[in-house]
Amino acid sequence: MVREITDDELLAGAARGEAAAFEQFYRQWLPAVISYHRRATGSPELALDLAAETFAAVVASLDRFDRRQGSATTWLFSVARHKLHDSLRKARVEASARHALEWTRVEFDDEDLERVEEIASAGGLDLDRFLDQLPDDQRRALVERVIEERDYAAIAADMVCSEMLVRQRVHRGLRHLRRMLEEPR
Numbered sequence: 001m002v003r004e005i006t007d008d009e010l011l012a013g014a015a016r017g018e019a020a021a022f023e024q025f026y027r028q029w030l031p032a033v034i035s036y037h038r039r040a041t042g043s044p045e046l047a048l049d050l051a052a053e054t055f056a057a058v059v060a061s062l063d064r065f066d067r068r069q070g071s072a073t074t075w076l077f078s079v080a081r082h083k084l085h086d087s088l089r090k091a092r093v094e095a096s097a098r099h100a101l102e103w104t105r106v107e108f109d110d111e112d113l114e115r116v117e118e119i120a121s122a123g124g125l126d127l128d129r130f131l132d133q134l135p136d137d138q139r140r141a142l143v144e145r146v147i148e149e150r151d152y153a154a155i156a157a158d159m160v161c162s163e164m165l166v167r168q169r170v171h172r173g174l175r176h177l178r179r180m181l182e183e184p185r
Contacts, residue, residue, distance in 0.1 A: 010022070045162045131143065134176055138176065
């Protein structure tokens, strides 16, 4: 009879650099972590992003796992809970800042993307100068979506994130560009 390896042993093996141990732990617990985040957020895309952040945090802090302080699954879900609360806190902070400044959420659609392309192709506008002012993740998502006309799924795969996060980056990049274009020259 083959003895089953416990989750604690898998994390201990992962901490020693055993990739197969972490892979087994990850495959075993990924559905439960996604489900946890899905129930808490109501968003499948956000649940996937939070699950990825949870496991990335687990990998980054494997050396801090201590069986004497709780089981591997208790530790895993405390990391998941921390990532969830951090995400919710950031969303509340962003929402309260928008509310305090009396800003409304600006939604962009494909027509807005086409407008950016029209402005850029009309000449007389140094688009590169504006793009260089954007954060790297927003600039990359915006260029790939608007200029290279790639779909969100392909961009998300290349950026190793969800389509929702790519849409958010494009949205934020467009919002920044709009502000810059509206400023008097």
